[in-house]
Amino acid sequence: MPYQKIDVRPIAGSLGAEVHGVDLSQQLDNQTTEEIHQAFLDNLVIFFRDQDISPEQQVAFTRKFGPYGPVPFVKPLDGHPEIIAVVKEADETTSANFGGTWHSDFSFQEEPPLGSVLYALETPDYGGDTMFANMYQAYDALSDGMKEMLDGLIAVHSARNAYGTRAKYNFKGLRSMEIETGAEGDKEMEHPVVRTHPETGRKCLFVNPVYTIRLKDMTERESAPLLTYLHQHAVRPEFTCRFRWQDKSMALWDNRCTQHLALNDYPGFRREMHRTTIAGDRPH
Numbered sequence: 595m596p597y598q599k600i601d602v603r604p605i606a607g608s609l610g611a612e613v614h615g616v617d618l619s620q621q622l623d624n625q626t627t628e629e630i631h632q633a634f635l636d637n638l639v640i641f642f643r644d645q646d647i648s649p650e651q652q653v654a655f656t657r658k659f660g661p662y663g664p665v666p667f668v669k670p671l672d673g674h675p676e677i678i679a680v681v682k683e684a685d686e687t688t689s690a691n692f693g694g695t696w697h698s699d700f701s702f703q704e705e706p707p708l709g710s711v712l713y714a715l716e717t718p719d720y721g722g723d724t725m726f727a728n729m730y731q732a733y734d735a736l737s738d739g740m741k742e743m744l745d746g747l748i749a750v751h752s753a754r755n756a757y758g759t760r761a762k763y764n765f766k767g768l769r770s771m772e773i774e775t776g777a778e779g780d781k782e783m784e785h786p787v788v789r790t791h792p793e794t795g796r797k798c799l800f801v802n803p804v805y806t807i808r809l810k811d812m813t814e815r816e817s818a819p820l821l822t823y824l825h826q827h828a829v830r831p832e833f834t835c836r837f838r839w840q841d842k843s844m845a846l847w848d849n850r851c852t853q854h855l856a857l858n859d860y861p862g863f864r865r866e867m868h869r870t871t872i873a874g875d876r877p878h
């Protein structure tokens with residue numbers, strides 16, 4: 595669509611665009627809000643630069659896209675129950691940064707988030723980029739035979755690898771975030787392997803290596819070859835974009851049709867982001 599209020603500049607061929615000409619600290623008029631929403635649907639993840647916003651303004655912007663999406667396991671920011679701080683200190687050398695494996699947010703929930711907003715307070719001099727991958731394109735690129743088979747399959751998702759009793763990502767080494775692991779993380783939830791986006795009507799792949807633990811009615815070993823193939827296929831370089839953060843950059847991604855990955859390549863630098871989450875619906 596032709597935009598009149600905003601300037602939308604794609605950053606890669608598959609997904610991702612910077613949106614210029616908007617100041618998110620100000621009240622947005624209806625047309626600007628609608629154009630931002632359209633840019634979000636068209637580009638799957640959109641980025642804003644040089645936004646001087648308070649936590650309250652971030653929450654207000656997030657709410658334009660839907661109600662607060664519950665965030666389990668991670669302690670919210672003091673005084674701001676809708677915000678989590680994604681932080682890694684300069685001297686933390688953990689191999690498990692938050693979001694450091696390809697995933698879509700909280701796909702283990704019955705109604706996984708519609709999307710998330712991430713605002714950069716402090717960024718490394720270099721490194722700490724976030725990558726995104728386009729799950730429409732991942733689905734579209736499959737053969738007809740594979741699509742037909744996947745269309746009928748259900749996957750089982752769980753937070754257990756990240757937050758369960760036997761969590762394998764070592765968040766304990768991440769001392770700057772309070773992350774709770776336990777039996778709640780071991781619960782399981784079923785979702786279709788291919789979902790239809792509720793707003794665009796397009797089909798996309800909806801499995802990810804952090805939270806998808808097996809295919810329904812199959813063992814983990816039986817599921818592993820197909821899931822491993824899909825996880826690798828889904829993030830082929832040509833389906834991705836990579837965002838270079840600066841202080842005061844902000845991202846808004848569509849969690850229904852993307853995956854993302856926070857690169858952990860900035861030892862010696864501090865990185866602090868504020869994340870807000872938008873409630874979604876049950877995948878169909």
Ligand code: SIN
Nearest residue numbers: 680692693724856867
């Ligand atoms: C996340 O997965 O929500 C964090 C992404 C990032 O820190 O870049």
